[in-house]
Amino acid sequence: MKKIVEVKNVTKCFGKTTAVNDISLTIKKGSTVAILGPNGAGKTTTISMMLGLLEPTAGEVKLFGEDPKQLTVRNRIGAMLQEVSVIDQLKVREVIELFRSYYTHPLSTEELISVTGLHEDVLKKWANKLSGGQKRRLGFALALAGNPDLLFFDEPTVGLDITARKNFWDKVSMLKTQGKTIIFTTHYLQEADDFSERIILFNNGEIVADGKPDDIKNNISTRSVSFQSRDKHAAMTLVESFEEVIHCYEKEDRIYAVTNDTDAVLAKVFSQGLPVKHVFVEQGRLEEVFDLLTSKQKGVL
Ligand SMILES: Nc1ncnc2c1ncn2[C@@H]1O[C@H](COP(=O)(O)OP(=O)(O)O)[C@@H](O)[C@H]1O
Ligand SMILES: [Mg+2]
Incomplete structure (x- = not known):
């Protein structure tokens, strides 16, 4: 080289x-x-x-x-x-x-x-x-x-x-x-x-x-699980407590849980009986990776 x-x-x-x-x-x-x-x-x-x-x-x-x-x-x-x-x-x-x-x-x-x-x-x-x-x-x-x-x-x-x-x-x-x-x-x-x-x-x-x-x-394969909930505050507090969730935020009436393990997050959301509807799993957007890496969460890699 x-x-x-x-x-x-x-x-x-x-x-x-x-x-x-x-x-x-x-x-x-x-x-x-x-x-x-x-x-x-x-x-x-x-x-x-x-x-x-x-x-x-x-x-x-x-x-x-x-x-x-x-x-x-x-x-x-x-x-x-x-x-x-x-x-x-x-x-x-x-x-x-x-x-x-x-x-x-x-x-x-x-x-x-x-x-x-x-x-x-x-x-x-x-x-x-x-x-x-x-x-x-x-x-x-x-x-x-x-x-x-x-x-x-x-x-x-x-x-x-x-x-x-x-x-x-x-x-x-x-x-x-x-x-x-x-x-x-x-x-x-x-x-x-x-x-x-x-x-x-x-x-x-x-x-x-x-x-x-x-x-x-890919390394920071941030995907997210998102959903609507009638008690957003309680839902957010609970989801934030999941160890698989890196970052949680609310946007346009939906809660997004950014994670490397969407299966585990989904399983927990349902097993804990959260009142959620319109659940989606999304591939992490580039912007999300960028935000994550340049936000307070230094040293993700
Ligand atoms: N000549 C300078 N005098 C004082 N502070 C500077 C000077 N040049 C850059 N800085 C500071 O250094 C930091 C990095 O600036 P810079 O390299 O221009 O960033 P970027 O190009 O990524 O926007 C900033 O906080 C900026 O205010
Ligand atoms: Mg510059």
Whole structure:
């Protein structure tokens, strides 16, 4: 296994806030990895440290076995960050040319333009006058400028409409087939599930799950038993006391008992004579797994 990214016991504090707390991970060549987590989980901070833009408070980051700030490393990476700041006083085409000039083996300007779909009229605009969507396209072009082996995208699809989103993921799929290593952050579960082969789930600056999307879903095979009851309070109190029930909640007049063992929960519900009706067993939703892992129930895995 060729390790492209190595993060060893990395912590980052901002004053009293611990944004990232003692995380370790490695990413191998050619993989597509989603860093998933709610806002404030530490995703951007982690990416920034991988890129060498932020210095860890403790621990060590290596890209291609070297310090991320090394020029040889910089030559092989590209990034599209959350905050796209473009240089004033330059037209779009000039910004692209400028970025290309930083790299030893850049893609041609024409290639970048065609990949990112920037139209001729956009290329003539001042870079700081672009719309949000156009800025994102430019950001994408700049990330690809050096024809990098390793790409970082921080929340790449926030604010994009469905067409633009699909377009972006189509482009990423193409980069994948070229053997690029791709790391992206998202707080959209579905996106992580659809487009990555590995999800690293962050919460409160820590990694709470790491694995293939299907394994993450299956391992914590949260299914639920749900029902209606005329005495919801009593039903909930009782169901909550079952040792097989991980978590219990009420939604739209139904009580949901999240569990790994729906058979046992059903058996108990009936054997204890609970006045229930319209009983359903449901496959755990991805959202449920996400909520569970990022809620107070830390260390489920
Ligand atoms: N420059 C900074 N100064 C102070 N606190 C910061 C800074 N950057 C991030 N944080 C804090 O660190 C935590 C993680 O932030 P961030 O990495 O941006 O999360 P995410 O990208 O997952 O939303 C948050 O509590 C955030 O407020
Ligand atoms: Mg962020």
